[in-house]
Amino acid sequence: xxxxxxxxxxxxxxxxxxxxxxxxxxxxxxxxxxxxxxxxxxxxxxxxxxxxxxxxxxxxxxxxxxxxxxxxxxxxxxxxxxxxxxxxxxxxxxxxxxxxxxxxxxxxxxxxxxxxxxxxxxxxxxxxxxxxxxxxxxxxxxxx
Numbered sequence: 001x002x003x004x005x006x007x008x009x010x011x012x013x014x015x016x017x018x019x020x021x022x023x024x025x026x027x028x029x030x031x032x033x034x035x036x037x038x039x040x041x042x043x044x045x046x047x048x049x050x051x052x053x054x055x056x057x058x059x060x061x062x063x064x065x066x067x068x069x070x071x072x073x074x075x076x077x078x079x080x081x082x083x084x085x086x087x088x089x090x091x092x093x094x095x096x097x098x099x100x101x102x103x104x105x106x107x108x109x110x111x112x113x114x115x116x117x118x119x120x121x122x123x124x125x126x127x128x129x130x131x132x133x134x135x136x137x138x139x140x141x142x143x144x
Contacts (some may be wrong), residue, residue, distance in 0.1 A: 027052065051076045051141070067092050 023045040034044040045055035056071030070103035077083050086097045128134040 025050070051082075061091060064091075 002079055004115040015051060027048040029048055031045065031047040033046075034042070036042045037038045039056065040060040043054075043055075043057045047053040052073070054071065056069055058067045058069040060066075061068045068091075070087065072084065072086040074084045076083060076086075081100070084098060085100075088095045125134060
C-alpha cells in the first residue's frame with residue numbers, strides 16, 4: 001500500500017509542469033531617477049535595456065488625501081508594436097491616452113426630438129420640485 005502511495009506521489013511530481021525561466025532574459029536598468037519632496041511631490045523615471053520606460057510625477061491633491069499623478073510608459077509588444085500610454089490619475093479617476101486603446105463607436109443614429117423633449121420636461125419637473133413648486137406626487141405616475 002505504501003508503495004502505491006509513493007509511486008502515485010512520484011508520478012504527480014514528475015507530471016508537474018516545468019517553467020523555463022531562461023526564456024525570459026533579465027533586462028539591465030539603464031536609467032533610474034527618483035526625487036521625493038518633503039511636501040509630497042515626487043518624480044521618477046526608469047528605462048531598461050529591453051525598451052521598457054516609465055516616468056511619473058505626482059503631487060498631493062485635495063483635502064481627501066488623493067494624489068494627482070501624470071506620466072507615460074512605453075514597451076514593445078510581442079508582435080513588435082511599440083505601445084505608448086500617457087495617463088493622468090486624479091479625483092476624476094485614471095484617464096489613459098493611447099492610439100492603441102479601443103474607442104467606443106459613435107451613437108448609431110440621432111436621438112429623436114420627442115426623446116430630447118421628454119428629457120428636457122423631466123429636468124424642468126425636477127427643478128420645480130427642488131424649488132418646492134411641484135409636490136413629489138404631481139407629474140408622476142401612480143399604480144394604485
